[in-house]
Amino acid sequence: MRQDAPAFHRNKQPMLNVLQSILPTKPLNVIEIASGTGQHGPFFTSHIKNLTWWPTDISSDAIASINAWREHLQELSIQPAQFLDVTDQQWMTGQPIKGLPNQVDAILSMNMIHIAPYAATKGLLAGAGNRLATNGLLILYGPFKQHDVAFAPSNQSFDKNLKYRNPQWGIRQLEDIQQLALTHNLILKQIFSLPANNLAVVLKKQPNRLQTQPRCEA
Numbered sequence: 001m002r003q004d005a006p007a008f009h010r011n012k013q014p015m016l017n018v019l020q021s022i023l024p025t026k027p028l029n030v031i032e033i034a035s036g037t038g039q040h041g042p043f044f045t046s047h048i049k050n051l052t053w054w055p056t057d058i059s060s061d062a063i064a065s066i067n068a069w070r071e072h073l074q075e076l077s078i079q080p081a082q083f084l085d086v087t088d089q090q091w092m093t094g095q096p097i098k099g100l101p102n103q104v105d106a107i108l109s110m111n112m113i114h115i116a117p118y119a120a121t122k123g124l125l126a127g128a129g130n131r132l133a134t135n136g137l138l139i140l141y142g143p144f145k146q147h148d149v150a151f152a153p154s155n156q157s158f159d160k161n162l163k164y165r166n167p168q169w170g171i172r173q174l175e176d177i178q179q180l181a182l183t184h185n186l187i188l189k190q191i192f193s194l195p196a197n198n199l200a201v202v203l204k205k206q207p208n209r210l211q212t213q214p215r216c217e218a
């Protein structure tokens with residue numbers, strides 16, 4: 001049941017460094033979106049002791065692998081994996097989901113938004129906007145396009161390959177995500193350049209906008 005992702009062995013340490021530099025040291029609840037094999041959670045929580053980790057994925061094979069790693073490593077801060085599709089209304093609108101906390105301090109999504117239709121990016125941002133506590137962080141990891149940065153040849157061919165596999169997949173434009181995130185009260189806080197032309201993108205939840213009070217006629 002325990003699957004192994006070769007990319008995990010390459011990106012686990014750079015991402016751990018990012019998480020150690022941005023996450024506060026108080027007890028934190030972290031939802032991981034698209035946990036895949038489920039290897040990242042145990043690695044991060046074994047090094048950052050204040051995290052309670054809530055792994056999720058849309059795929060039942062992934063859920064089985066996440067739970068198998070959890071049992072194998074006996075990492076107590078890892079919670080049982082939950083089935084979650086970020087395009088589900090329940091996630092996007094912030095309604096309670098069984099087995100997950102309703103409000104969290106951080107949401108991490110590694111290597112999902114380019115290997116899923118753009119609806120998944122939209123759903124991820126909407127749900128994050130509704131579930132992050134004020135000042136909570138949404139952390140994205142993967143390749144991105146940026147207007148003022150040359151598109152690396154390796155990412156160009158990866159993008160072509162993704163679109164060949166599914167025309168709705170592809171490397172996303174960071175500025176589009178930044179714009180969309182603003183509509184969910186998430187502002188870009190930091191960008192880390194990581195090996196193999198990947199980025200870690202950190203967005204921060206702003207206080208909810210004040211609702212305009214209806215005028216009371218005297």
Ligand SMILES: C[S@@+](CC[C@H](N)C(=O)[O-])C[C@H]1O[C@@H](n2cnc3c(N)ncnc32)[C@H](O)[C@@H]1O
Nearest residue numbers: 034035036058059084085086110111112116120
């Ligand atoms: C390339 S894997 C990345 C897995 C892991 N995060 C990693 O970096 O090794 C992409 C994952 O996204 C998940 N996924 C795709 N669409 C999704 C959606 N709509 N909601 C949640 N997960 C999704 C897939 O099931 C898969 O496990």
